Amino acid sequence: MRSAGSPHRSEDLTTKARIRDAALARFPRHGFGATTIRAVAADAGVSPALVVHHFGSKDGLREACDRHVVATFRETKLAALEDDNMFNPGFAAEAYTMAQPLLRYFGWALARGHPAANDLFDEMLRESTEISRIAIARGMILDSPDLETRTAVQMAMQLGMTVMHSHLDRNLGMDTLSAEGIAALTPTLLEIFSGLFTPSILDQVKEAYGDRARELLDRVGPHIES
Amino acid sequence: MRSAGSPHRSEDLTTKARIRDAALARFPRHGFGATTIRAVAADAGVSPALVVHHFGSKDGLREACDRHVVATFRETKLAALEDDNMFNPGFAAEAYTMAQPLLRYFGWALARGHPAANDLFDEMLRESTEISRIAIARGMILDSPDLETRTAVQMAMQLGMTVMHSHLDRNLGMDTLSAEGIAALTPTLLEIFSGLFTPSILDQVKEAYGDRARELLDRVGPHIES
DNA sequence: ACCGAGATTGAACACGCGTTTACAATACTG
DNA sequence: CAGTATTGTAAACGCGTGTTCAATCTCGGT
Numbered sequence: 001m002r003s004a005g006s007p008h009r010s011e012d013l014t015t016k017a018r019i020r021d022a023a024l025a026r027f028p029r030h031g032f033g034a035t036t037i038r039a040v041a042a043d044a045g046v047s048p049a050l051v052v053h054h055f056g057s058k059d060g061l062r063e064a065c066d067r068h069v070v071a072t073f074r075e076t077k078l079a080a081l082e083d084d085n086m087f088n089p090g091f092a093a094e095a096y097t098m099a100q101p102l103l104r105y106f107g108w109a110l111a112r113g114h115p116a117a118n119d120l121f122d123e124m125l126r127e128s129t130e131i132s133r134i135a136i137a138r139g140m141i142l143d144s145p146d147l148e149t150r151t152a153v154q155m156a157m158q159l160g161m162t163v164m165h166s167h168l169d170r171n172l173g174m175d176t177l178s179a180e181g182i183a184a185l186t187p188t189l190l191e192i193f194s195g196l197f198t199p200s201i202l203d204q205v206k207e208a209y210g211d212r213a214r215e216l217l218d219r220v221g222p223h224i225e226s
Numbered sequence: 227m228r229s230a231g232s233p234h235r236s237e238d239l240t241t242k243a244r245i246r247d248a249a250l251a252r253f254p255r256h257g258f259g260a261t262t263i264r265a266v267a268a269d270a271g272v273s274p275a276l277v278v279h280h281f282g283s284k285d286g287l288r289e290a291c292d293r294h295v296v297a298t299f300r301e302t303k304l305a306a307l308e309d310d311n312m313f314n315p316g317f318a319a320e321a322y323t324m325a326q327p328l329l330r331y332f333g334w335a336l337a338r339g340h341p342a343a344n345d346l347f348d349e350m351l352r353e354s355t356e357i358s359r360i361a362i363a364r365g366m367i368l369d370s371p372d373l374e375t376r377t378a379v380q381m382a383m384q385l386g387m388t389v390m391h392s393h394l395d396r397n398l399g400m401d402t403l404s405a406e407g408i409a410a411l412t413p414t415l416l417e418i419f420s421g422l423f424t425p426s427i428l429d430q431v432k433e434a435y436g437d438r439a440r441e442l443l444d445r446v447g448p449h450i451e452s
Numbered sequence: 453a454c455c456g457a458g459a460t461t462g463a464a465c466a467c468g469c470g471t472t473t474a475c476a477a478t479a480c481t482g
Numbered sequence: 483c484a485g486t487a488t489t490g491t492a493a494a495c496g497c498g499t500g501t502t503c504a505a506t507c508t509c510g511g512t
Contacts, residue, residue: 015489031338033259037470047491052471054489111337112257113392121393145441149398149414153387156394157418160386161379166339167347168382172375188375192383195421215371241459263500273461278501280459 016054019044024065025101028108032062066116069105073120077127100177107163121159128155140201154193187213242280245270250291251327254334258288292342295331299346303353326403333389347385354381366427380419413439 013021022043026035037058041048055061109117129151135141144150161168168176175181187209194202194217206214239247248269252261263284267274281287335343355377361367370376387394394402401407413435420428420443432440 031257031259033257050490058470110393111389118393118396122397125397144417146414149411150417152394152397153411153414154418156387156390157383160388160390161382162386163337163389164382164386167336167344168378170344171348171351171378185379188372188379191370191376192380192422193418195417195419276460284500
């Protein structure tokens with residue numbers, strides 16, 4: 001799988017990017033109103049005026065965050081599509097390993113219903129549906145008379161889970177947005193959605209995910225009539 | 227099923243309750259910071275000073291909203307438990323019919339991770355797990371080697387769906403928080419979770435929900451070995 | 453009729469915010 | 483090196499905010 005391509009060490013980032021990243025972390029944690037330009041500037045180690053100089057206004061800063069997150073998600077998703085990794089069972093864990101602040105911000109933007117995030121949701125939904133169709137054709141998941149609705153609900157649920165991640169963390173005693181957390185949770189997700197998989201892919205998954213998945217998936221699963 | 231018991235016509239409410247309801251609607255829509263006491267007061271048709279007189283401060287107002295929503299949810303949930311309606315397939319539709327502002331606010335509070343909402347989440351999770359155990363004993367859903375995790379993930383997903391409801395609404399062309407929306411979506415939810423149901427309860431559900439559910443559920447479903 | 457307590461208000465205050473402006477330092481370019 | 487754009491800063495301004503306060507209104511109890 002291709003790397004996201006963006007630098008991760010903060011000393012490699014331009015001042016503008018450092019300001020943006022500081023805002024990216026603060027907005028979802030404190031909300032838009034409670035996030036002050038002065039605080040963002042302090043996080044980035046610059047003066048408040050420089051924030052305005054680079055982004056025009058506080059709203060401009062938020063829009064820049066929106067655009068950056070949306071663009072990064074799009075790129076990551078496209079890369080995944082190109083490499084045909086969408087059907088790799090371990091894909092989710094790797095994909096979610098991308099910087100957690102981005103995920104947190106994305107969930108926040110979706111919950112806020114910002115136009116740019118709306119567009120991304122809709123685009124992701126269209127692609128998700130298309131991918132579901134391909135997976136059906138490949139005999140991996142089961143068809144549905146209303147695949148659009150099923151995919152939409154499933155996507156809303158999985159993204160919603162991201163927004164609720166702190167509650168999962170607290171109750172499961174782990175960081176569910178980390179790579180290890182995703183890996184630990186994947187068998188359970190497969191168990192929950194087991195009714196939608198074909199028996200053959202379920203066998204493959206049991207093989208791929210080891211004992212824990214086999215244990216969880218032995219009792220449940222799809223049942224095709226005929 | 228018992229009614230929630232709270233009056234719905236605004237002219238029946240005390241001024242204090244009207245202020246609280248105005249805040250209840252504004253906080254999730256505009257966020258805490260962007261919600262001004264003056265705007266809440268205008269919505270309730272009172273002066274800004276009266277808001278402070280009744281709730282002490284803006285934070286006090288938010289806390290009052292938190293308490294009210296959490297308490298209402300608890301009451302509704304207890305009533306449902308008492309009446310043993312938790313296993314009625316049509317329960318969700320009725321339960322969700324309660325005032326939508328409450329649902330919106332609850333989702334917002336959960337996403338914010340407010341302590342009071344945290345407690346309610348944890349309590350709901352504990353009860354959900356207990357209910358799952360009962361449902362397993364009654365042969366309605368399938369057991370799991372890690373029922374706690376499965377229940378937690380399922381709950382986070384379903385609550386997260388509430389937070390994401392606007393995106394579902396936009397893409398499905400309906401109001402998914404209304405009684406009709408819930409009813410329309412329930413067959414799809416059953417389809418998604420079909421792997422967790424026992425065949426017998428799935429048959430019952432097909433019977434209860436009519437042609438659309440039967441259509442959706444005919445292809446998928448659980449498969450118990452032996 | 454009187455009183456007192458709670459409900460309600462308009463005006464004002466103090467503070468922190470986003471933003472502006474003028475100015476200094478640095479980096480780039482011919 | 484001169485000239486110029488870019489990057490950065492300190493200080494101040496104006497505005498909207500949460501909040502306070504004294505004053506008025508409402509109305510049940512005696």
